[in-house]
Amino acid sequence: MTIIVAVPDSIEGARALSAAATEAQQLGTDLVVCNLGLRPLDTASVDTDVKLTVVDRKGKDDRDPVDAVLDEITHRGAIRLVIGVRRRTPVGKAILGSVSQRLLLRSPVPVLAVKVDE
Amino acid sequence: MPHSTSKASKSGVTLPPLRPGPHQRRMDVVAVVATFGGLLFGYDTGVLNGALEPMKQDLALNSVTEGLVVSSLLIGAAIGSLVVGRMSDSLGRKKTLTILATIFLVGTLGTVFAPTLGIMIPARLVLGFAVGGASVAVPVYLSELAPTERRGTLGGRNELAIVVGQMLAFVFNAVIAGLWGHHEGVWRYMLAVCALPAIALFLGMLRMPETPRWLISKGRHDEALAVLMQVRTKDRARAEMAEVEHLAEEEVEAQTGGITDLAIPWVRRIMLAAVIIAVAQQFTGINSVMYYGTELLQIAGFSDNAAPIANVSLGVMAVIGGSICLFVLIDRIPRRKIIITGLVGTTLCHGLIVLASALLPDGKFRASTILALVALLVLVIQITLNVPVWVCLSELFPLRMRGFGMGVSVLVLWLANALVAQSFPTLVSIGGITGTYGTFFVLGAIFSFLTWKTLPNTSGRSLEELEESFMQGDFR
Structure with missing residues (x-):
């Protein structure tokens, strides 16, 4: 069994990763980390007894991070998705869209959304 | 210099040195033909400089429509630069350049014979599509066929071809204005000259090879090797296959961000x-x-x-x-x-x-x-x-x-x-x-x-x- 965590290159990414590690430990599952950023992900902060696989985005098919995560969920038969959320300005959302919102609405499995302290 | 030592490329593949031979001549011909794309780019952007004055009277242009005749080419180019990247990924570099040469020719004929502004503007848009397309496709074609050692200077050479194209347009315009300046519609002669490099590019491209990188990205490894054999020594061609595969992989990676x-x-x-x-x-x-x-x-x-x-x-x-x-x-x-x-x-x-x-x-x-x-x-x-x-x-x-x-x-x-x-x-x-x-x-x-x-x-x-x-x- 596997749970998937979506980790963007931001604070909510780090928050999601640590929450997902705890979740995986409690459920006794593997953890697949979808690195949504464009640089290599540092997973040193995660508890070592969780089996962890990092998946990077690659190529045109992964240009939209939402597609990259949804593909991974189906592909790995995951039972849960963990994401980090944060308050966004309407303007920012209008221009760049919200990855978290689309993941919440489109994920075929239950989503655990963790907030960043503001 | 680059010919004497062997070179480990970024992929870590060690390549045998470049050696002169018949393949070298073939590579030079490829570079010259493809540079016609840059030359055309320059000629078509520069040719109005000199043709515009007589055209203004003929087609009754004011400052806004005059600007439109010039900028319509650039809007076409913006579209071309967007579309042609995709086109050359799916159709192949060679086919794309051949098609662009044809569009150059069609656009040129459109501008030469345009009786009114209503035909001139669409013709300039079409021509612009080819210009923008060439700005994307030519550097890609050259860099994918050139050996690593010569790749850097080739892209720059294309830029130089563009300004040479513009200079040639100015020279031909000055000569034509001097010889036939009194003819009505002398600007049509000036625009017509653009057809010559377009025909040269078209005929040349028919005889040029597809790039190994594109062939590999389509899984056609045997054909890729055959092309490399034409433009490299045999040992070098085999060694370069690995490098090309690495570059094709990198190309996929470069498309990740959005x-x-x-x-x-x-x-x-x-x-x-x-x-x-x-x-x-x-x-x-x-x-x-x-x-x-x-x-x-x-x-x-x-x-x-x-x-x-x-x-x-x-x-x-x-x-x-x-x-x-x-x-x-x-x-x-x-x-x-x-x-x-x-x-x-x-x-x-x-x-x-x-x-x-x-x-x-x-x-x-x-x-x-x-x-x-x-x-x-x-x-x-x-x-x-x-x-x-x-x-x-x-x-x-x-x-x-x-x-x-x-x-x-x-x-x-x-x-x-x-x-x-x-x-x-x-x-x-x-x-x-x-x-x-x-x-x-x-x-x-x-x-x-x-x-x-x-x-x-x-x-x-x-x-x-x-x-x-x-x-x-x-x-x-």
Whole structure:
């Protein structure tokens, strides 16, 4: 069994990763980390007894991070998705869209959304 | 130099040295034919400079429709630069270039025989599509066939082909104006000359090979090896297959990033720096000189007969500047330094042109002073801002961001070019040379400052080092 965590290159990414590690430990599952950023992900902060696989985005098919995560969920038969959320300005959302919102609405499995302290 | 030692490429594949032989000649022919794409690009963008004056009377153009005839090509080019990347991925590089040569020819015939503005504008759009397409497809074709050791200079050579194309257009226009200036519709003769390099490119491309990189990306490994065998020695061809496969893989990776990644501050910051230098390069007004030089010189005080000839000197300056940049300076001065120096230098030139135009009394001296200053402007831009901006753009983006980043930058560059080309005749009719170059002076000052604030230095640092410091918020 596997749970998937979506980790963007931001604070909510780090928050999601640590929450997902705890979740995986409690459920006794593997953890697949979808690195949504464009640089290599540092997973040193995660508890070592969780089996962890990092998946990077690659190529045109992964240009939209939402597609990259949804593909991974189906592909790995995951039972849960963990994401980090944060308050966004309407303007920012209008221009760049919200990855978290689309993941919440489109994920075929239950989503655990963790907030960043503001 | 590069011929004597073997070289370990980025993929870690050690390649046998380049050795002369029949394959070398084949490679040279490939480079010459593909460079016709750059030549055509230059010729088609430069040919209106000189053809515009007689056309204005024939087609009854005002300053807005005159701008439209020029800028419609650039809007077409913006579209072409977007579409052709995809086209050359799915159809192949060779087929794409052959199709572009045909579009060049169709567009040229459209402009030559256009009876009214209603036909001229769509024909220029079509021609622009080919121009923008060539700006994307030719460098890709050349770099995918050239050996690693020669790849760097080939891209620059394409830029040089573009300015040579513009200079040739100025020369042919001056000759045609001198010989048949009294003919009605002499501009049609000028535009018709563009058909010759288009035919040469078409016939040439029929005999050129597809690139190994594209063949490999389609899983056609045997054909890729066969092509490499034509343009390399046998041992080198086999060794290079591994490198090409690595590059094809990298190409896929470069397409990863997209618009959602702009949510990350460091990515947004790089994108901003790229867009600023792209716009800054066009707001120097380089292309208003390349497109409207003859008209500009007539306003400065040259006679209708002398202006096309004086205009040739601007084309020659562009070629000299481009050569100095490419063969002497490009790898000796840090990119940030050369670009900022260039922006400050061009802004000073704008200022001097304003002073000369405002203070000097009408006459031969004013005319030749302005010619000298505009020539200096062209020289400075070609030495410091043409090739260096392109090289800097390609180095600025981390690998996974490169496809999207370059795409946006090139689009912005064409649109800024179109904006300047569209407004130039209107600016001149309202403010004359003083007002027009006063505007360029102010824009130049603003963009020099913005560039100074945002542009990191990309030369002398590996791409990994750059990425590292960008992520830590250090953009110098």
